[in-house]
Amino acid sequence: MIMRKILVTGGSGYIGSVLIRRLLEKGYGIRVLDIGFFGHESLHDVKDKIELVEGDIRLAGKDIFKGMSAVIHLAGFSNDPTAEYRPKENFSVNVDGTRHVVNFAKESGVEKFVFGSSCSVYYTTNPDNMEKNEDHFITPTVPYALSKHMAEDIVLDAGDASFIPVVFRKGTVYGLSPRMRYDLVVNALLKDAFTSKKMILHQGGRMWRPLLDIESAASAYIYAIEHDISGIFNLVDSNVLVSDLADRICAILKEIYNEDISIEKIDVGVARSYRVSGDKLRQHGFRPPREFRKAICEMWDDLLKRGDIHHEKYYNIRTFEKLFPNHSNN
Ligand SMILES: NC(=O)c1ccc[n+]([C@@H]2O[C@H](COP(=O)([O-])OP(=O)(O)OC[C@H]3O[C@@H](n4cnc5c(N)ncnc54)[C@H](O)[C@@H]3O)[C@@H](O)[C@H]2O)c1
Numbered sequence: 001m002i003m004r005k006i007l008v009t010g011g012s013g014y015i016g017s018v019l020i021r022r023l024l025e026k027g028y029g030i031r032v033l034d035i036g037f038f039g040h041e042s043l044h045d046v047k048d049k050i051e052l053v054e055g056d057i058r059l060a061g062k063d064i065f066k067g068m069s070a071v072i073h074l075a076g077f078s079n080d081p082t083a084e085y086r087p088k089e090n091f092s093v094n095v096d097g098t099r100h101v102v103n104f105a106k107e108s109g110v111e112k113f114v115f116g117s118s119c120s121v122y123y124t125t126n127p128d129n130m131e132k133n134e135d136h137f138i139t140p141t142v143p144y145a146l147s148k149h150m151a152e153d154i155v156l157d158a159g160d161a162s163f164i165p166v167v168f169r170k171g172t173v174y175g176l177s178p179r180m181r182y183d184l185v186v187n188a189l190l191k192d193a194f195t196s197k198k199m200i201l202h203q204g205g206r207m208w209r210p211l212l213d214i215e216s217a218a219s220a221y222i223y224a225i226e227h228d229i230s231g232i233f234n235l236v237d238s239n240v241l242v243s244d245l246a247d248r249i250c251a252i253l254k255e256i257y258n259e260d261i262s263i264e265k266i267d268v269g270v271a272r273s274y275r276v277s278g279d280k281l282r283q284h285g286f287r288p289p290r291e292f293r294k295a296i297c298e299m300w301d302d303l304l305k306r307g308d309i310h311h312e313k314y315y316n317i318r319t320f321e322k323l324f325p326n327h328s329n330n
Pocket residue numbers: 009010011012013014015016033034035036037038055056057058073074075076077078079093097116117118119169170171172173174179181184316
């Protein structure tokens with residue numbers, strides 16, 4: 001089955017703006033629907049090759065879905081701090097917004113619907129560090145993870161012979177994007193190494209995290225629209241202890257750039273720790289497209305050129321605090 005026209009919601013965001021370039025390289029026609037919380041600069045150099053619709057997914061008309069073979073649904077609140085800052089909006093966008101998009105996509109004859117969920121659904125306040133697979137019973141409690149889990153059910157329940165749903169539970173993503181985020185663990189550690197030659201590890205870095213290269217994420221979305229897969233898949237390249245992650249980053253920076261970065265372990269912060277298996281998608285033949293060190297070097301080379309790394313646009317919660325300064329439990 002050859003698919004040509006793809007709607008990417010949230011396409012101006014961190015993952016979407018990398019994915020769109022990879023889709024364009026493969027000859028897909030692209031329509032983006034994005035409210036533009038972080039602007040649309042990330043798509044500036046490809047704006048003549050795509051159709052960009054600025055708007056809220058909850059208000060999207062049915063026309064936006066017409067003629068699309070697949071929808072890749074990335075729009076929404078995308079981390080814990082923003083979801084906790086505006087909890088009602090988080091559920092409205094991530095749950096009701098997803099229902100709206102799913103319904104119109106299905107009614108419009110979209111064949112494949114790929115949803116960007118998160119490994120955060122596995123996180124509990126009582127972590128056991130057991131590696132979780134897709135069959136693991138989950139009971140998310142915090143607003144972001146709960147909204148993602150509720151949205152997963154909406155997407156999966158809509159599936160039938162002509163509407164194929166795929167849910168990707170992504171690990172924490174790292175790597176360079178035209179819409180950069182420095183509020184994700186690898187990117188944040190690298191940014192700290194760059195600005196202060198030091199990485200500070202909360203809870204002594206004793207937390208496990210499932211990680212995912214942004215290029216793996218983009219490849220997996222394309223894999224999903226080009227292959228006969230459906231259902232839930234964890235999208236994880238590797239699980240690492242944050243202290244080991246910091247050691248790996250230090251070793252790469254020493255070897256390639258002769259940088260001496262120190263590591264300080266402190267016992268404050270929240271120990272969000274979980275391990276997630278990416279075996280199911282790998283058993284389908286999916287492979288990450290590049291090595292960890294390539295992603296690190298690409299980001300470091302970019303940091304050497306980038307002058308504004310403290311700008312709020314790189315930190316979702318700081319952007320939200322600026323956009324919605326008078327939040328009152330909304
Ligand atoms: N980045 C990660 O590590 C990670 C990990 C797991 C899951 N995810 C999920 O993947 C998706 C993309 O993540 P990202 O890192 O690119 O996030 P991002 O915050 O950079 O991008 C999200 C995009 O969605 C748009 N958006 C938000 N609400 C909208 C609305 N109501 N209508 C239309 N557009 C809206 C924003 O403007 C933004 O461009 C999110 O759903 C996120 O929850 C991300």
